[in-house]
Amino acid sequence: VISSVLHATRPLHTTQQCSAPLPPLPEKGGEVRHGLIPEEFFQFLYPKTGVTGPYMLGTGLLLYLLSKEIYVINHETVAAACILTVIIYGVKKFGPAVAEFADKLNEEKVGKVLAVKNEAIKDLETAIELEKKEQWRVEGRNYLFDAKRNNVAMLLEANYRERLLMVYNEVKKRLDYQVAMQNLKRQKEQDHMIEWVEKNVIRSITPQQQKDSVAKCILDLKALSKSAQAAV
Amino acid sequence: MAGRRAAIKAIDWAAFAERVPPNQKAMFNALKTRSDALSARLAALPEKPPAIDWAHYKATVAKAGMVDEFQKKFSALKIPEPVDTQTAKIDAQAKEAEKTTAEYVQASKARIAEYEQQLQKLRSMIPFEQMTFEDLHEVFPETRLDKDKYPYWPHKPIADL
DSSP states (O other): OHHHHHTTOSOOSOSOOOOOOOOOOOSSOOOEETTTEEHHHHHHHHHHHOSSHHHHHHHHHHHHHHHTTSSOOOHHHHHHHHHHHHHHHHHHHHHHHHHHHHHHHHHHHHHHHHHHHHHHHHHHHHHHHHHHHHHHHHTTHHHHHHHHHHHHHHHHHHHHHHHHHHHHHHHHHHHHHHHHHHHHHHHHHHHHHHHHHHHHHHHHOOHHHHHHHHHHHHHHHHHHHHHHHHHO | OTTTOOOOOOOOHHHHHHHSOGGGHHHHHHHHHHHHHHHHHHHHSOSSOOOOOHHHHHHHOOSTTHHHHHHHHHHHOOOOOOOOOHHHHHHHHHHHHHHHHHHHHHHHHHHHHHHHHHHHHHHTOOOGGGOOHHHHHHHOGGGOOOTTTSOSTTSSOGGGO
């Protein structure tokens, strides 16, 4: 709308577009004296009139307005005075509190967003850590295959040894069986022979022989008893 | 003899256990118990069976020629070694693993590069106090309000407020 009012007499957008970020806004506004008059005015008059210059100017202006009745004092003046008093009193008393409240709101907002940003940074860092750790884990894959190969080798070796042992045991069992059989047979033959001999001997003792041997025994005993008595 | 004994490497189970991720610990434990059982079984068997005392048997066994026959057959006996069918498979698995790990490591590195990039962007951000909304939308694109989809304020569904 404004450009159409100007009828495009003034060229617009002549300088290059600059994408540098804006400088940060200043924290505080310009310095003011008495809440109204900027400090620059006082600095402007200082070289010529010194420190009291602007005050003299102000007083002179005020007196001029009053005496020449350029500003007329009427009921509205009183009303203005009362209202201004109340306003200035209110601002002076509650100003800082309200400012603090507003600042707190702003800080909370900024704090929340800052927390989000910090969380994001922390999450990314932990994610990078985890990825590196996973890569380190992956490097240990050879352990697994070595373990598997070892298992296979152990199994083969164990099987081989078991086979050797089995062969040895079987052969030994057979040989031992033969030896044991032989021994058993001999034992049985011996026992049987002894028994048979004993039986025959007992059978061949005739009653007459028995009586003779008993008489001989008695005679021997008598002789022995005689010699024994002498010994005792 | 040399061909039959594939060297049994000493495995550092502690280092191995470190590298196992927590969701595969059960498999690792199973492998370890199996391995330990096998090595215990192997250790229990003697390397060679004791030699048979032929002279003693020749003297005691009466049957003629039996011991000699046994001895002849025993020394001529060749016990076949168990055939190794699995090592080839294991080697094939190892090669597969090499390939998949290379891929995984590459993908992982790509992810790390992404994260690094984002991290860089976040770290070199201007402080929030100096940002305009435009700058905010640049850094956090999800805060940008879609003025085409929702032309009327607040430019997002009411439920999202």
